[in-house]
Amino acid sequence: MIETLDDIRADIASRLADAAANRRNPLHTPIVATSDTDARVMVVRAFDAGSWTLRFHTDVRSPKVVVIESNPAVGIVGYDRGEKLQLRLRGTASIERSTPLVDSAWANSDNFARRCYLGEGPGAVSDVPTSGLPKRFEGVEPTDEELLPARTNFAILLVRIERADWFSLAHTGHRRAVFDLADGGGGRWVSP
Template structure:
């Protein structure tokens, strides 16, 4: 049982760190909602525990990039079924396309992942079922040279968290805690589930 706010905040940070590093973590794929009430599942690529920032990869042509832009509210939801812990996170999102962090994320990706940014942009209409990839890129790992044009479509979504809601479901009584960023510290409170 988590009895202090420090324990719970440490639990949140540990879960997010694990989720970014482990594809099998139940929080590796999170629901990300934008200010236009649109939501989608995204892969958590990194968590900076010092800055409380989440990093996701995205296509700059995606509608969410226009909604978020240089700064917009973003909600993030995850649930660890085995631990019975739900995280509801809120913060300010921003899209970056041409920063050292974006270049680093691009370089850390393999060519299978990079090829996703080669084809039609997200939401492009098609007369038939499609991956959106060019025909020549289907089922192969392209070369570095072949994926180079995809770089202009690659972006990252950074979400700097300013609100954390931790909810633990338990047979003997649910427990819920909330945290709100206050400068460099966090104000915490217990709330009824």
């Protein structure tokens, strides 16, 4: 059991870094909620411990982009069932479309991942079940040239974490700590 606030703060950073690097980590796919109370599972792509910033990939045509650009408040929840640990994060989100960071994220994605940005935008209505992809790319890896139009739909969602709520479940007694990272990272114990 982690006993100090400093250890818990380090544990949060370590878990988020591993979530970005390890797709088997339960926190790799947290629930991200926007200010309109819409929530979705997203994949953590990177974590910068220095700025407490998470990076996700998104489609600029997604409804969440408009919501975030009008109100950047987001909430993120992850749960590690094996460790019996819940992590709730609050922060400020931003969408980047054409920065060196976006270019790097695009360059480091494989063509199967990039093809998601070729099809219909998220939420496009269809008369039949659909992946939204053009039929010729169903189960097929596009070439770099075929993916050129997809880049305009690709963006990154950055979330600067301002508050972290660490909650450990235990039969001997639950433990909870909250950190105000926007104000320099001060933490405090709170009742579960």
